[in-house]
Amino acid sequence: MLRVVGTDPGTSSLDLLLLGDGDVLDQARLEPELLRRYPRALTDLLASWAPIDLIAAPSGYGLPLVRGESFTEDHLDQMSLVRPDDRGRDSGVVGFRGWVRAFANSGMPLVFLPGGFHLPTIPAHRKLRAVDLGTADKVAVAALALGFDAQEAGGFERSTFALVEVGSAFTAILAVERGEIVDASAGTNGPIGLRSGGSWDGEVAYWRGPLAKDDLFRGGLIDLGADGPFAFAESLRKHAMALKAFCPFERIYLSGRGLERPEIDRLTRDALAPCGRLIALPALPGAWVKHAAQGSAVLADALAGGRFAPVAGSLRLSESAGSVWDVLDRPVK
Numbered sequence: 001m002l003r004v005v006g007t008d009p010g011t012s013s014l015d016l017l018l019l020g021d022g023d024v025l026d027q028a029r030l031e032p033e034l035l036r037r038y039p040r041a042l043t044d045l046l047a048s049w050a051p052i053d054l055i056a057a058p059s060g061y062g063l064p065l066v067r068g069e070s071f072t073e074d075h076l077d078q079m080s081l082v083r084p085d086d087r088g089r090d091s092g093v094v095g096f097r098g099w100v101r102a103f104a105n106s107g108m109p110l111v112f113l114p115g116g117f118h119l120p121t122i123p124a125h126r127k128l129r130a131v132d133l134g135t136a137d138k139v140a141v142a143a144l145a146l147g148f149d150a151q152e153a154g155g156f157e158r159s160t161f162a163l164v165e166v167g168s169a170f171t172a173i174l175a176v177e178r179g180e181i182v183d184a185s186a187g188t189n190g191p192i193g194l195r196s197g198g199s200w201d202g203e204v205a206y207w208r209g210p211l212a213k214d215d216l217f218r219g220g221l222i223d224l225g226a227d228g229p230f231a232f233a234e235s236l237r238k239h240a241m242a243l244k245a246f247c248p249f250e251r252i253y254l255s256g257r258g259l260e261r262p263e264i265d266r267l268t269r270d271a272l273a274p275c276g277r278l279i280a281l282p283a284l285p286g287a288w289v290k291h292a293a294q295g296s297a298v299l300a301d302a303l304a305g306g307r308f309a310p311v312a313g314s315l316r317l318s319e320s321a322g323s324v325w326d327v328l329d330r331p332v333k
Contacts, residue, residue: 001020001021002019002020002021002022002053002301002304002305002306003018003019003020003025003049003051003052003053004018004019004052004053004054004055004056004297004300004301004304004306005017005018005019005046005049005052005054005055005056005297005300006019006055006056006140006293006294006295006296006297006298006299006300007055007056007057007058007103007293007296008058008137008140008289008290008292008293008296009058009060009095009096009099009137010167010168010257010290010292011167011168011169012031012032012168013029013030013031013032014029014030014032014035014042014058014095014099015027015028015029015030015289015290015292015293016028016029016030016045016289016293017284017287017289017293017294017296017297018049018052018297019284019297019298019300019301019306021306021307022301022306022307022308023285023286024284024285024286024287025049026049027287027288027289027293028045028289029289030042030045032095035095035098035099036095039102042099042102042103042106043102043105043106046106046108050108052108052109053109053304054109054110054111054300054301054303054304055103055108055109055110055111055300056110056111056112056113056140056296056297056299056300056303057100057103057104057110057111057112058079058096058099058100058103059079059112059113059114059115059135059136059137060078060079060080060081060096060100060115060135060136061078061079061080061081061115061117061131061132061135061136061203061324062079062112062113062114062115062116062117062118062135062136062139062320063075063078063079063112063113063114063118063136064114064118064320064321064322064323065111065112065113065114065303065317065318065320066111066112067109067110067111067112068103068104068108068109068110068111068112071104071110071112075112076097076100076101078323078324078325079100079112079136080096080097080100081131081203081206081207081324081328082097082213083206083207086212086213111300111303112136113136113139113140113296113299113317114136114139114317114320115132115133115134115135115136115138115139116132116133116134116135116138116139116174116181116184116186117130117131117132117133117134117322117324118320118321118322119139119180119181119315119316119317119319119320120316120319120320120321121180121181121182121315121316122181122182122183122184123182126183127327129201129204129327130189130201130204130327131189131201131203131204131324131327131328132184132186132187132188132189132190132201132203133183133184133186133189134172134174134181134184134186135172135186135187136296137292137295137296138163138165138172138174138184138186138292139174139181139295139299139315140291140292140293140294140295140296140298140299141163141165141174141255141281141291141292141295142163142174142176142181142295142315143295143298143299143302143311143312143315144281144284144291144294144295144298145161145163145176145253145255145281145295146159146176146179146311146314146315147298147308147311148253148281148282149161149176149251149253150179150310150314152251155179156178156179156310156311156313156314157178157179158178158179159176159178159179159314160176160177160178160247160248160249160250160251161176161249161250161251161252161253162174162175162176162240162243162244162247162249162251162252162253162275162276163176163252163253163255163281164236164240164252164253164254164255164256164268164272165255165256165291166193166194166254166255166256166257166258166259166264166268167193167194167256167257167258168194168195168256168257168258169193169194169195169196169217169220170186170187170188170190170193170194170195170196170198171186171190171191171192171193171194171196171198171236171256171258172184172185172186172187172190173185173186173190173191173236173239173240173243174186175243175244175246175247175249176247176249177247177248177249179314179315180314180315180316181315182246182247183243183246183247184243185239185240185242185243187203188200188201188203188216189201189203190239191232191235191236191238191239191240192219192220192221192224192231192232192235192236193220193221193258194220194221194222194258194264195217195218195220195221195222195223196216196217196218196219196220197218197219197220197223198219198220198235199235203216203328204327204328207328207329208328208329220232221264229267232267232271233267233268233270233271234271236268236271236272237271237272237274237275240252240272240275241275244275244276249276250276250277251276251277251279252272252275252276252277252278252279253279253280253281254268254269254272254278254279254280254281255281255291256291257290284297284298298311299311299312299317302317303317
């Protein structure tokens with residue numbers, strides 16, 4: 001039996017999903033407080049799930065399919081994009097660097113997944129002066145959606161859709177055309193989020209300026225007062241329609257913890273209704289962890305040659321390449 005694990009390091013928890021031959025065997029949600037009190041909670045959980053053939057480890061902004069045995073501190077810097085002077089603060093995904101080190105020290109087979117930036121299917125001219133074209137977890141959710149959509153469309157080459165992920169902080173839209181991710185409007189560079197103002201590549205500005213990481217989590221819907229819902233909805237529709245101008249999708253899959261709030265779900269659906277047919281992204285049978293952990297497990301299975309291998313082939317993951325240092329200045333040690 002092929003046993004793989006997918007992960008999702010969110011702003012409030014670390015979700016993990018164990019698949020056996022593509023079926024859900026087990027799942028868990030580890031809160032940061034638990035990991036602080038019991039540092040071995042993660043490694044003990046993984047040991048209880050052994051044997052494991054491959055783990056798609058927390059990947060942040062992504063890497064071009066770097067295996068655990070080749071992982072370095074420079075790779076960690078690329079994935080986390082926290083300036084040396086800003087480390088150690090409770091901002092962004094709390095504990096991310098520690099979680100990654102725990103996986104790296106587990107001795108288990110790991111792979112770090114690409115972000116949209118690393119995929120050959122997004123043209124080079126769309127990567128100019130941009131870092132966030134969908135983080136690795138967003139690529140994983142798109143992979144999950146692709147698996148479902150290809151069944152409805154009658155094949156990967158017929159699968160054209162958009163994925164809208166309304167997270168607890170950021171909003172992302174990924175455009176998939178004929179089974180390939182071709183464009184994205186995501187993170188600080190995407191629509192207004194619940195905690196992010198959107199419409200600027202805040203990661204580039206943060207890396208090169210005096211901004212704190214916390215500044216990227218301000219200016220969103222919850223900070224905008226009475227005008228917030230109107231700004232959020234209009235921003236979301238504008239970004240979706242801009243992507244649709246170059247990727248003629250008709251189906252839009254909805255995901256993200258932000259949609260667990262009924263008022264945000266209604267606002268999102270009303271904003272996107274003119275853009276296409278809205279579909280709540282299904283879960284893998286038996287899975288309750290976040291979609292990103294499910295998609296991460298799907299990609300781990302795919303990369304290990306399992307049931308979902310055609311998904312990795314359609315996304316051309318094996319051709320991922322590049323580094324965020326192609327856009328940003330490498331940090332001085």
